[in-house]
Amino acid sequence: MLVVIGLIVAFVVLLWLQPWKSRACRWREDRTHDGAQTRFVCVACGVVVLSDGGAPTRCLAGEQ
């Protein structure tokens, strides 16, 4: 019985925290891209961003 309660608690905590949403993007510079801007590709969610400066500091998955 204790195992079942533990599983339910773990499930609720997982749904509550939603770690897959808050997972930070890992940006990788695409050096094959030649242009004025630098092209960054997120390894975690696949978002592509053109940037004048460095890599973005947060996930842009929901904004594109």
Ligand SMILES: [Zn+2]
């Ligand atoms: Zn991402």
